[in-house]
Amino acid sequence: MRASVVDYRDAARAYLPRFAWGYLEGGAEDWRSMQRNRDAYAALSFLPRVLIDVSAVDTVVNVAGSSLAFPAIVGPTGLNGLYRHRAEETLARAATAAGLPFVLSTASNSLMEDVRNAAPTGDLWLQLYVQQDRRIAESMMARAQACGMHTLLLTVDTPVTGKRDHYARTGFTLPLKWTPRLLWDVISHPRWLMAVGRHGVPQLANLARSAGVSENIEAQAAAMSRQMDTRLAWSDLAWVRKHWKGRVLVKGVQRVADAELAKQHGADGVVLSNHGGRQLDGALSPLEILAQTVDSVGHKHFDVIIDGGVRRGSDIAKAVSLGASAVLLGRAPLYGLAADGESGPADVLTILRAEFDTCLRLLGCPRAAELDASYLAPLTGAGP
Numbered sequence: 001m002r003a004s005v006v007d008y009r010d011a012a013r014a015y016l017p018r019f020a021w022g023y024l025e026g027g028a029e030d031w032r033s034m035q036r037n038r039d040a041y042a043a044l045s046f047l048p049r050v051l052i053d054v055s056a057v058d059t060v061v062n063v064a065g066s067s068l069a070f071p072a073i074v075g076p077t078g079l080n081g082l083y084r085h086r087a088e089e090t091l092a093r094a095a096t097a098a099g100l101p102f103v104l105s106t107a108s109n110s111l112m113e114d115v116r117n118a119a120p121t122g123d124l125w126l127q128l129y130v131q132q133d134r135r136i137a138e139s140m141m142a143r144a145q146a147c148g149m150h151t152l153l154l155t156v157d158t159p160v161t162g163k164r165d166h167y168a169r170t171g172f173t174l175p176l177k178w179t180p181r182l183l184w185d186v187i188s189h190p191r192w193l194m195a196v197g198r199h200g201v202p203q204l205a206n207l208a209r210s211a212g213v214s215e216n217i218e219a220q221a222a223a224m225s226r227q228m229d230t231r232l233a234w235s236d237l238a239w240v241r242k243h244w245k246g247r248v249l250v251k252g253v254q255r256v257a258d259a260e261l262a263k264q265h266g267a268d269g270v271v272l273s274n275h276g277g278r279q280l281d282g283a284l285s286p287l288e289i290l291a292q293t294v295d296s297v298g299h300k301h302f303d304v305i306i307d308g309g310v311r312r313g314s315d316i317a318k319a320v321s322l323g324a325s326a327v328l329l330g331r332a333p334l335y336g337l338a339a340d341g342e343s344g345p346a347d348v349l350t351i352l353r354a355e356f357d358t359c360l361r362l363l364g365c366p367r368a369a370e371l372d373a374s375y376l377a378p379l380t381g382a383g384p
């Protein structure tokens with residue numbers, strides 16, 4: 001096992017071709033919002049208590065009807081097959097072994113039925129992107145429920161893809177075009193070529209199956225992935241509700257008023273997120289609106305989850321202290337996946353859990369559920 005999430009990040013970078021590393025790591029435009037996510041955590045400092053019995057700590061929390069071994073969820077990320085073969089299955093197994101939910105992306109490279117088979121007892125959630133042809137989303141929701149999924153994350157911050165300059169710099173397109181530059185990129189990363197390249201280009205399996213596409217799957221699925229329904233509106237939550245019997249969380253909320261709207265429209269919670277800084281560059285870090293959002297809408301029947309920039313167990317403690325029910329992990333498990341394959345995501349989750357456990361003991365807070373703002377020093381000045 002490596003020492004920390006950053007060590008997995010470095011190993012992932014060395015292993016991946018430039019185009020795949022760019023897709024995993026890259027933010028939109030100048031990466032300001034991505035950096036801001038990290039800066040927001042760095043700007044917070046702890047106020048630990050001493051002489052508290054921390055011989056045993058309880059890290060378990062309950063979120064959206066699920067019990068989490070510690071306040072983290074393995075979040076949805078598309079195209080995981082760029083890093084390892086059968087990546088979603090690996091992530092689902094790792095999350096399940098760690099006692100955490102795994103959120104399967106609409107843009108996954110494995111079929112949700114295969115992921116379910118890989119983690120038969122896992123707490124699997126579905127992330128939904130809504131395409132112009134609503135039958136695709138309806139089919140995906142039906143399949144997910146048949147797979148025993150109970151919680152849906154409706155991602156609402158991606159009517160279009162943010163401008164990611166590194167796509168042009170590395171020659172990344174969907175579907176992949178084998179230009180000399182891309183071929184050289186791949187050939188100069190032989191470990192990746194053996195682990196992933198020999199299986200061919202990963203396909204957007206879930207989208208394709210729900211759209212009934214069976215031939216020329218790669219080109220059509222890629223085309224579909226660009227046909228987001230840009231008309232999606234608050235009133236469509238009723239349509240989601242009609243097709244989804246379980247919990248619905250709105251992912252990608254970036255202002256307090258929108259969290260209130262989500263609640264008014266019957267959502268069970270929100271994920272405060274700037275999509276890991278991959279969408280609107282210049283957006284705030286969600287950590288900056290967390291406390292205010294929790295004040296406004298958070299209570300035990302409405303979960304406020306947060307993501308972006310979580311790389312340490314202490315980051316999780318900071319988010320929970322400010323009122324988050326849990327954090328979503330985006331890149332962190334992917335660094336593990338790329339670096340080490342099957343064992344990587346499990347190791348990353350083990351490290352984050354151990355760091356969180358240590359942090360609780362050093363804070364003098366033996367129960368994760370009892371973290372609150374009193375464990376944080378008040379921010380001075382204008383904040384991050």
Ligand code: FNR
Pocket residue numbers: 023024025037075076077078079105106107127155251273274275276277278307308309310328329330331332
């Ligand atoms: C994402 N994210 C994302 N979100 C989503 O709702 N559906 C998706 O398919 C994807 N795809 C995706 C791919 C990759 C490579 C990354 C890094 C991220 C966003 C993700 O769920 C989450 O919001 C951020 O990743 C959180 O930030 P950190 O933890 O990566 O800093």
